[in-house]
Amino acid sequence: MSDAEARAERLAVTFTVNGVEKTVETLPMKRLLDVLREDLALTGTKEGCGEGECGACSVFVDGRLVNSCLIPALQVEGSRVDTIEGLARGGELHAVQRAFLEAGGAQCGICTPGMVLAAVDVLRKHPNPTDEQVREGLAGNLCRCTGYMKIFDSVMTAALAIASRDGEGAA
């Protein structure tokens, strides 16, 4: 501290979180992860490493899956941020969340919020994914508990559920 000549000034950053506009007073380089967890009490986004490797902190920023531990607060000014807390709508679980329950995709659960969002991202890009697409799409989300098999099953279960629901919707 004593050797640092730089002095950051707090600034107001405004962005939408799960559809609601929020303004936080923060230091500019504070990690989005900490802003969500500490300033907005959205603790569903987890920290597993703080170095972009594990994906526990995954959120969507402007529709892209990103690691919130690597994003300085000032860079989300005007952005749209979506977290695990915004996935279930009106008390109803998202198909991917239901599939994780059904197929055993969560064990200790610490990777789960990030993993669920990564799975949502896979299914947005590939509604009917191949095994390889699932593996590649989830490769940035480490899980130490499950060995991934039940997570793959969860993604496939969700894909089917979404397809049959959409099918019904179209019919």
Added chain:
Amino acid sequence: MGRTVGTSAPRKEGVDKVTGAARYVDDLVMDGMIHGVTVRSRVAHGRITGIRFDPGFPWDEIVVVTAADIPGRNMVTMIEEDQPFLAADLIKHPEEPVVLLAHADRDLVIEAAKHVHIEVEELPAIFSIDDGLAADVRLFKDDNVLKRFLIEKGDVDAAFAEPGLVVVEGEYETGAQEQLYLEAMGMIAVAAPGKGVTVWGSLQCPYYVHKALKPLFGLGDGEVRVIQAVTGGGFGGKEEYPSLIAGHAALLSWKAGGVPVKVIYDRAEDMVATTKRHPSRTRIRTAVKPDGELVAMDVVFDIDGGAYATLSAVVLSRGAIHAAGPYRCPNSRIHARAVATNHPPHGAFRGFGAPQSCFAYERHMERVAEAVGLSSVAIRRKNLLGPGDLTATSQVVEDQIDFPALLDQALEASDFEAKRAAFAKHNADPASHTRKGIGVATFYHGGGFTGSGEVHLASVVGVEALRGGRARVLAASTEIGQGTNTIFSQIASDALGVPYEWVEVAAPDTGRVPNSGPTVASRTCMVVGKLVQDAAGAVVTTLRKAGLLGEEHTPEQLAAAVDSYLERFGELRTFSQYKPPAGIVWDDKTYRGAAYAAYGWAAYVAEVEVDLVTYEPHLRGFWAVQDIGTVINPLLAAGQVEGGVTQAIGWALFEEVRWREGRMINNQLTNYIIPTAADVPPIHVAFAPVPFAHGPSGAKGVGELPMDGPAPAIVNAIEDALGIDVRRVPALPEVVMEAVLAKRAAAGEVQHV
């Protein structure tokens, strides 16, 4: 009422986990909470000569704790009492905690920690098993042997002297492994003189922490309370170290006058400072008849315990007991030592020493097979244990296991024999850029504490009946992802005859639940689960005795009975305490007898394809067949196996702890490499259940077994692919390359490197 045992009942706390609502320790915020950090030694061995605080910091605002501030005993209560909470004088390993700081401003206190300097007069340090044994530097008693076991059966020396036997020798090594639960460790404490100590945290064993905190503050049972927060994985890693962190957070709070103090490790600190799997070296000498029948095994099993005794004795014990493998061998001698070094203490990690010795004996079986000209399968089939046979501790195998049939199931599922033949053809093709191989391992793993351990623990579980026939299980066994809450609810609901949804499991809190023992050693389902069943059964018995319930009942009848009981007596809680199954005899002095009440048995097969350009072994398939007794919840059990197999894949192929002067230098996820979703092969899990008479509904343990066999199965497959004999894990591409080049050089091919 339909039984829920045997069905894949949904995870109890599942909804909270998939929605992000589950509260882990770092998610908890308390009024007035401040943040604690730990200042650690940089050197491996030395005497503290002073602690210097850089000027320019508001030190008067920061809570500072050193060993001098400890109100009680500065000693972590474990097996041996030799590890301090804070080093006072002597430093025995890198990253040993020395000073604690706390402040409301987390950024400030983290920065302050960089400005505390521990001045040390360095002493010579040792980092290998051999240097430990040489004992030129004394770390523990005279010989640096933290613990030693000798397990003998028959007459090994006489057996080796018999004529006509083939003798095979080998030495095998395994590296340290980081548990890498994805939630780093953390604790919150509130502590003050007169008010006692309460901690919330990420932990596996609430009563271990409880036991460690009492002497630290000189407090009694009722003055210390330990509550488990939702815990993001443990795998053994949160068995002993949480006691230190709880102590640290509590010391800070104590000094700060009782404000809540939160200590959360970041990943780098968690990896560099906390325990890992013990590195090991195993030397095996085997005498075998020309037809492949094992006659004698002489095993020297050494592990690096690190600077303090912690749990090394029990890790060593389990590793040693399993070290002769699941084979019939009339004469065996296992000499096992845990050796002190200046590494941070190694500790509990899924498998508890057994994966280390299993890697050695299952690689060694390939050498034995080669020596007598048998196949990998034939040598095992010939020697596998069966009912009535004696293990290395002279325990009679009681499980009615048909091990050869279990092996066949794995071979068939993986199409083993056909693949061996097809791969041999593929590998002979000079145009191919890969080499393929398939390997097998057979092994077993004891459930519960070793020997008399369960008797000493004398675990207790309670069940509390609530209005409307609802019930709450009271146990200190923790949910760390493996499914404790779910299987306890299944077992209790069946025993009560009520729906699964009616049962809940109380959050482990030493102020509220009895001590059901630690959540380790594959004991939660088999041992504690049985107590849950008995305690729940006692509720029914009590209601019957009170004349409120008939011989048969519906859930509604039970609900009515409970309601009348509660009206009459106020509360209904039943407890059940561990009693050893009859006929279990164990001698702690000779290490002979029934080491475990029951074993899990398994045959695993790995298929690899090695890239000849990069020497990377790619796993193409994995088959895991096992007997874990009755399967309480197939989905959770398969999840346990898949998770264990994947951790073992990491240990076998990727995970190398790199040390410099006793300190882990790759303590980041970018260079400590665990498998991602793209690195695991399809894992095929099958169960071949043989119910265990003394387990709940016939269940045994599953947690650790899947960690044991994959590494040797994988390295055996690499040997099948390339004809190289790799004797250590991880078998990194660099290791495979060196073996391939050495083999080519031996064959007289030109060499560049």
Added chain:
Amino acid sequence: MRSYLPAFACKAPASLDEALVTLASEPGKWTPLAGGTDLMVLFESGKLPPGHFLSLWKLPELRGIEVTDDAITLGALTTYAEVREHATVAFELPMLAAAARESGAIAIQGRGTLGGNIMNASPAADSPPALVAYDAEIELVRASGARWVRYRDFHTGYKVMDRAPDEILRRIRIPRRDPGQHWVHFYRKVGTRRFQAITKVGIAAIGRVEGGVARDVRVAFTSVAPTVLAAARTEAALEGQAFGPGLVAAARAATRADVTPIDDIRSTERYRHQVAENLADSFVHALFAQKA
């Protein structure tokens, strides 16, 4: 332990001009910050020195992929995800697309930029070898003007490059190749695992075969030298030569002479040497396999 947050000043200029004026005002004071996937890792591990950071992330002037008749030009802020999603890039620059696909994993690809990858100057970065092999040029801009540099010449030593303190990287231009010719693109990343992996050895190589001999060969390696390596000896050994065991041996020997790998936390000097040679060998086979 992380760096001291209050000592990190950061601002986000509204335009490229404003950014350049800021940089010029006190050259060296402000450090550009793009996607943050390198800088924020350093911040978290306490290795980023405190200072002043200039966020480029929302500058439109540094974004976008432009395709003209003779070149494909990518803004410095082009993310890996954008590289992967661009059809012309995927078709004409498959090695760059492969580098993007294999860099980190999805979430990193949504944020990490080509400009950051170049300017971070890691000797193990994945897009630089592809850029070298594709004869890329980069444009550096400052308040007083802009200049183009041949990328092959840009990195001059470990983390040393031809950049003035007030310059930022604006865009990357890659000449398009004659579609009438048949090019072999050979890209291979050998990392510590399949994704989320730092490269231990990597190659990007391109060439074509005309009249039975190799033409216009470019070979670049990563993680075997202090900078991305343009493997001039390997290129020379192949140029104008016909396939044969002698050529394979010559290419291997040239690669052995080109690379100067070291032992580090991820791999060994011996492994890198051997695998670099094997990769050169594979490239020679791939190059001529097309014409066979």
